[in-house]
Amino acid sequence: MKKIIILSTLSLGILLLAGCSFQQTSQIQPTISKPRIQSSATNLTAQQQNNLKNIPEVTISTDKNNYDKGEVIIIVVKNGLDKTVLYQSGGDKFWGIEYYKDNQWINPAYEEDGGFQLTKKDIDDNCYIKLYERVLPSEFKPQANLSSQWNQKICPFGTGGPEKPRIVKYIESGKYRLIFYYGFEISKDDPYKIFEVKTVYSNAFVIK
16 A cells, blocks of 8 residues: 655645555545644743733744754744634645745745655655645634644655655755744635735744
8 A cells, every 4th residue: 555645835735745655556635634723832832932922913933943953843823813813724734934045035935946844744755746726714713823843854846747756855954934824804806815915924943
């Protein structure tokens, strides 16, 4: 049997399929799972709890500012507003990433030699890039948290079609920040889009 793990990106509508290869080649239909929602700051680090206290805005943060290569990064988004907001999520990935180079922040999702973050724990050496069906925006309730973990693995674009496997690798050392997009209304022209999207950034962090 071929085990395929479904992962998806936030902005470009691309699906990452990661898994180990056996004999069977049949595919599994994507399953969209909602991010784990926490209603309190239980089990968060002291820094995260401090970042999430009484903030009347939407914020995204990491548990530390410095990480070793391959170390798990804990990510928390807090809706500190008194009203529900909308965000777009594919699977358990509801955030993007940028890296700092030549005095500017760059999104690797728009670069030819870039790639997409893999958020599942049980990822093998190979991954695949595949288009996936768009999903409707999700609701993010007032004073709620979204949490995720990332072990710094990415699926690079590479060359060839979606049937060609890519080799999973760790993101390069450098300075990074996370991105979270949200809004308050669905677009009248497209029910899959958020009207007047707002962007928030996390603290900058370094991967050694």
